[in-house]
Amino acid sequence: MELLRRSGVSEEVVMRSTRGAFKVASFRGIPIRLHYSLLLALPLLTLVFGSVVRQAARTASVPVELPGVVPFLWGLVVAVGLFASVLLHEMAHVFYALRTGGRVRSITLMIVGGVSEVTELPRRHRDEVLMALVGPLTSVVLGVLLIGLLAVLPESRIFTPRFALSYLSGLNIFLGLFNLLPAFPMDGGRILRGLLAGRMGLVRATRVASGVGKGFAGLFFLVGLLTLNPFLFVIAFVVLTGAHAEAQQVRARAVLEKLRVEQVMTPRFHGVELDTSVAEALADLHRARRPALPATEQDQPVGWVEVAELLRVPEPERAHRTVRELCRKAVVVSPEDDVWSAARRMVEAQPPLLLVLERGRLVGTVDGNDINAALALHQASEEGRPGGWPRWRQERPA
Template identity: 30%
Template sequence: MNARQIGTFRGIPVRLHWGAVAVAAVLGLLVADGVLPQLVPGQADAAYLIAGVIAGAALLVSIFIHEASHAVVARRHGVDVSSITLWFLGGVAHLEDEAPNPRAEAQIAGAGPASSLAIAVVVAAWGLAVSSVGLSLLAVTLYWVSGLNVILAVFNLLPGAPLDGGRLLHAWLWKRHGDRSRATVGAARAGRGVGLLVAAFGLFEVLTGNLGGLWTAMIGWFLYGAAGQEARSGRLSAVLSGRKIADVMAPIPPMIANWTSLRDLLGSQSDHERIVGVDFGGTVTLVSSRAEIARAAARAVAGKQTPERLRDLPLPEPVEVDIAEPASAILRHPGRPIVVTQDSQPVGIVTSSDVERIVAVHHLATDEVAA
């Protein structure tokens, strides 16, 4: 997500993706051009436009307050929040870790919809107060903003991960069975169902002539994919539970300079499939495999770039994890290679192929037991 940081909230970076601004602009325009002239006819064009701008801005502010509420409650439960991002499908508060217990998870998840409902009530009351004085354009705009927040709350309460309702379901399953991984798989399965239903509803809207359904269908499709991701991480966390990162890491291969020429690297034969690159200061900047490096180089060339050195390749940046951490620390950094450190010195690595290997071995072992 290519989002720009626009400020901080209690020290948490707040990022805004252009897609969120585009959606707010389109929605504001719809309000100014379609909704308001129909509901409150006979006003000046400028008045509709101002009301539309207010409605669009209110969408962004509403989503922000929703996410900030998750963040505040998460922190209260000792869960760090790395950022809040607004993008075209809504907002995300990125939690650094999972909730410590079902109760905390339910409170963190519930805070968002609760705040959206609270905004809806306050803004509707404000609309009522305004309409008693007779300013109907402003009143209707306020009602619209109130309705928007009701939709935000209700949609987010759909019972499938990664939506808030899915997290509530997860907390409930976790409390009921006492097994977090099993709850994750259950909530993710519900999320796939919810995603498919939302996508189907969107397509139905498109077929009946409402093009806005395309957006709904896209949200559904995104939810379906995100739920699949949740299910994978649930299965993985079951495999990793009770293990240390030291149990799953691979030994660190001889490190090479990240300014090594790609031609030299890929042209030479080597016993080492894994590649660990370091910069001038000795910091590990790259953990990858020869196959992955070859693929990234081919992609760059196809994209009309001419990468010369290892460091020119757009590969995911490695993250450092201390050797004393549990293996589940891997789950906090999806898609990123891991450098395991001891006293700040690199001693091992965990790449996506290591994770695949661990899962495969686990399934081989459990299938044997089943047979």
């Protein structure tokens, strides 16, 4: 349902969709996660769908009285079938993205649908349009196939299986058509943006598509208010925040692709030596006012160490244990790399900071605060506030 472009810089720039989710499976090395909100939704949907099954049985041409919990068991079947359908919807996005050179970090199923975290979209706008389109198309085709299956099943006095298939087919067709609405974060918003991007450019096309999405959010809220439908309030909120986040992400990418790492990095020529005690390393981190610092061996960068890991060491042991035991492998960038690529590496590897190396020597570090500061400075420059765009690179020792 939703394709996220993740820059990995902060919550102000990206939607952290995988928080509160746990892995249940994988596809081609891509983790498939369930969000806890889905577990909360499952009993609610079971009750709703079970009530629909019971009412349909009572009002059928040949009324059927379903005993006890039977309607709700079938409600559970429909709810699980719906979640499986959403997973197929997302898998279609992922499969097309991988075929056209995209990169996918994870799939997360949530209360409001599914999220495919695409860290690198296909280069051609046409491929992005098709990647967004295959999800709704898969849902509609699945709905039609379920109708076809219903048509070939022999007539039976057993009402519930036929009704469950019929209801699930209708849900899939609705899911596919609803996702074609031109509003972020639904697929229709991405299709609209892809169609406009060739003529307007990505940033302007996103601004237009985001505005359309906010218009739909207002419409959903108004209809929800008139009909007292809380689900429409939820959809309005998701569409509004999704439209805003998408505009932020694309605007951030446009800025970060133009910047070099050397312009945003914190110059740093020394790190915490591997043989330093945990107590001394904590003091270094406190003085630097950073949650993490590079770890070095004879001034050669080898990784990083963070304060949270050091604090897990019991205080009596901190004087005797060393950083070597807690060092994590470095994620390295060059001063000449663009900041967008660096931010994407932070998303994929999830270190607290990147080490900036020039000819094998440590010259600085980059973390989320550095990148957010660069974005804030760019915004201030656009708004005409005092201050220019500095080159933050400093003279380094020979």
